[in-house]
Amino acid sequence: MTTEFRRFRGTPGYLTSDALESAVNCSLALEKPLLVKGEPGTGKTLLAEAISAAFEAPLLTWHVKSTTRAQDGLYVYDTVARLYDSRFGDGDVRDIRRYIKFGPVGEAFRAERRVVLLIDEVDKADLEFPNDLLHELDRMRFRVGETGDEVVARERPIVIITSNNEKDLPDAFLRRCVFHFIDFPDQELMRRIVAVHHPGLDAALLDQCLAVFYEIRGMQRMRKRPSTSELVDWIAVLQRAGVTAVRLDRELPFLGALLKKEQDLAAFADQLSGGRKFRS
Amino acid sequence: MIVPFLYALRRRKLPVGTQEAVNLAKALSLGLHESSLEGFYEVARALLVHSEQHLDDFDIAFAEHFRGVTFDAVKITEEIRGWLEEVQKLRELTDEEKASIEALDLDELQRLFEQRLKEQTSRHDGGNRWIGTGGTSPFGRGGYHPTGMSVGPAGGGSRGAVKSADARRYKGYRTDVVLDLRQIEVALRRLRAFNREGYADELDIEGTIDATAKNAGELDVVVRPPRRPDTRVLLIMDVGGSMDPYADAVSQVFSAAKRATHWKELRTFYFHNCVYGRVYRTDHFGDPIGVHELLRVTSPKYKVIFLGDALMAPYELLATSADEPGNPPTSGLHWLSVLREHFPHSIWLNPEAPRGWSGNTIEAVRSVFPMFHLTVDGLTEAVQELTRRR
Numbered sequence: 001m002t003t004e005f006r007r008f009r010g011t012p013g014y015l016t017s018d019a020l021e022s023a024v025n026c027s028l029a030l031e032k033p034l035l036v037k038g039e040p041g042t043g044k045t046l047l048a049e050a051i052s053a054a055f056e057a058p059l060l061t062w063h064v065k066s067t068t069r070a071q072d073g074l075y076v077y078d079t080v081a082r083l084y085d086s087r088f089g090d091g092d093v094r095d096i097r098r099y100i101k102f103g104p105v106g107e108a109f110r111a112e113r114r115v116v117l118l119i120d121e122v123d124k125a126d127l128e129f130p131n132d133l134l135h136e137l138d139r140m141r142f143r144v145g146e147t148g149d150e151v152v153a154r155e156r157p158i159v160i161i162t163s164n165n166e167k168d169l170p171d172a173f174l175r176r177c178v179f180h181f182i183d184f185p186d187q188e189l190m191r192r193i194v195a196v197h198h199p200g201l202d203a204a205l206l207d208q209c210l211a212v213f214y215e216i217r218g219m220q221r222m223r224k225r226p227s228t229s230e231l232v233d234w235i236a237v238l239q240r241a242g243v244t245a246v247r248l249d250r251e252l253p254f255l256g257a258l259l260k261k262e263q264d265l266a267a268f269a270d271q272l273s274g275g276r277k278f279r280s
Numbered sequence: 281m282i283v284p285f286l287y288a289l290r291r292r293k294l295p296v297g298t299q300e301a302v303n304l305a306k307a308l309s310l311g312l313h314e315s316s317l318e319g320f321y322e323v324a325r326a327l328l329v330h331s332e333q334h335l336d337d338f339d340i341a342f343a344e345h346f347r348g349v350t351f352d353a354v355k356i357t358e359e360i361r362g363w364l365e366e367v368q369k370l371r372e373l374t375d376e377e378k379a380s381i382e383a384l385d386l387d388e389l390q391r392l393f394e395q396r397l398k399e400q401t402s403r404h405d406g407g408n409r410w411i412g413t414g415g416t417s418p419f420g421r422g423g424y425h426p427t428g429m430s431v432g433p434a435g436g437g438s439r440g441a442v443k444s445a446d447a448r449r450y451k452g453y454r455t456d457v458v459l460d461l462r463q464i465e466v467a468l469r470r471l472r473a474f475n476r477e478g479y480a481d482e483l484d485i486e487g488t489i490d491a492t493a494k495n496a497g498e499l500d501v502v503v504r505p506p507r508r509p510d511t512r513v514l515l516i517m518d519v520g521g522s523m524d525p526y527a528d529a530v531s532q533v534f535s536a537a538k539r540a541t542h543w544k545e546l547r548t549f550y551f552h553n554c555v556y557g558r559v560y561r562t563d564h565f566g567d568p569i570g571v572h573e574l575l576r577v578t579s580p581k582y583k584v585i586f587l588g589d590a591l592m593a594p595y596e597l598l599a600t601s602a603d604e605p606g607n608p609p610t611s612g613l614h615w616l617s618v619l620r621e622h623f624p625h626s627i628w629l630n631p632e633a634p635r636g637w638s639g640n641t642i643e644a645v646r647s648v649f650p651m652f653h654l655t656v657d658g659l660t661e662a663v664q665e666l667t668r669r670r
Contacts, residue, residue: 023322025312027326178327181332
């Protein structure tokens with residue numbers, strides 16, 4: 001147990017809150033994976049990049065998909081290549097190690113120095129997926145069954161796991177993680193976030209954009225409420241097009257950058273035209 | 281102070297146990313809370329809460345527990361330490377839990393904590409946030425208490441922890457109240473199941489290797505049918521009348537079900553108040569299909585979700601009438617029983633709150649179908665019931 005460790009304080013390009021810093025530091029100090037949840041577009045994935053930048057540790061990303069198995073993250077034994085080689089006589093097929101391809105977790109363990117391992121959108125995979133990784137992430141080691149080699153982490157990687165809540169994660173898994181829920185930024189924080197992306201934006205336009213944005217987010221019956229990334233994109237489009245003022249009305253310029261669903265556009269138009277009771 | 285807080289969390293159904301207590305003790309001994317209640321709030325929240333649905337309960341418990349109290353970090357670690365020693369003797373722990381406690385060297389923890397305290401004293405000498413209480417320090421540094429700290433508004437520019445807990449910003453994420461489309465989709469997703477069927481066009485690598493090995497190395501390719509979703513769902517909804525106030529909630533369940541791409545089949549039908557002999561394919565009671573006809577074309581494998589308030593005049597449920605001239609007269613309740621018998625995987629979702637579920641027709645319907653409240657929690661339980669093996 002060590003009392004001295006470098007604390008995470010955000011980076012110039014990534015603004016954090018006390019709660020987020022606290023969660024990251026807990027995860028660093030207790031050597032537990034950090035599980036980050038939150039609305040899409042609140043910067044869950046960017047957090048890993050920021051930590052990687054702050055600690056100058058390379059980032060290894062594992063994008064989880066619905067077909068991803070836990071094993072894929074450790075290593076894959078390329079049986080087909082070996083079979084192929086055995087039939088067409090290319091290389092030494094007796095050496096199984098030539099056909100073991102390490103996945104992101106395997107690479108993170110084998111790295112010479114400390115890395116940041118991002119397991120992105122862990123909820124996309126099968127329900128059992130997180131459980132299958134418990135042991136490896138806990139002990140920071142695994143065995144390659146085919147060769148009997150043991151892969152042990154030289155430097156314990158910083159593990160960041162993001163989830164979009166598509167599935168509940170198993171309790172045993174949750175218990176081993178430090179949890180942080182990224183709040184949707186309030187106007188003040190949002191102002192600073194936008195300033196990072198669009199330095200030198202006209203203050204009056206920013207005020208108007210934020211007012212409109214939070215107004216739309218507050219509207220009833222929105223299926224997909226616009227998020228930070230949509231606001232940043234929207235402002236980019238407005239700047240490109242030379243728009244200098246926006247106000248909330250039916251002719252809001254480039255509304256499509258904020259609202260992506262037909263029902264939401266309908267609900268938007270509907271509420272601006274007097275809030276008639278609308279039922280989809 | 282802390283252990284009662286952990287129990288307060290447990291009373292609010294937050295799954296905190298030994299492992300969480302150990303983590304918290306470790307984090308505090310490392311000084312992660314930076315000797316402030318604000319810091320403690322953040323650290324405790326990161327370590328004790330595992331899901332945003334519990335954040336609101338955490339905030340409530342925190343505000344109740346720490347309102348106006350003096351934050352005393354020494355006592356806290358003492359307390360957790362005492363509790364951990366206690367718990368090792370008293371409670372039945374899993375091997376894993378035992379190991380995690382044993383791995384934690386309590387003396388080491390205490391030593392680190394003292395060291396931490398010394399650092400804090402030197403750093404905070406002359407600070408205005410440290411309040412001496414005199415002679416109470418467990419480390420015998422008489423005269424003042426280095427970490428006693430008031431929680432009042434004197435906290436300076438930063439937002440008070442109790443105040444931010446009071447704000448209850450996470451109310452919207454509770455799962456026993458809200459129901460939004462995405463949460464419904466997530467709940468319904470658990471209904472999926474897979475099966476291999478259809479044309480065999482997927483290479484079975486394991487099988488191929490086995491077969492090739494058995495074939496003395498001559499390549500023997502094995503193929504299998506791909507894995508496909510194998511869940512068929514019937515959604516049968518009550519519309520009109522007393523269901524009107526719930527139209528939004530019902531339409532959300534409906535759109536979530538429609539958008540679920542992981543089912544093999546979804547059929548929807550409508551009824552008004554109760555099922556009498558037939559259900560309808562449109563919500564304006566058009567295109568009827570007789571219940572017996574429905575049972576003929578649907579196998580008992582279907583998962584059936586009824587959605588309705590089950591509130592009606594008693595005669596609507598109990599009075600007998602013939603659905604077709606010449607058929608024996610039957611009651612609404614009988615028709616429900618017929619459906620229940622055919623579909624072992626069937627449940628009833630009710631938007632009415634469970635406190636109003638007795639002494640009316642809901643009680644009668646509940647005697648036929650397992651009934652669940654139309655909230656995320658209720659839906660989750662309902663899905664568990666539907667996926668239970670029979």
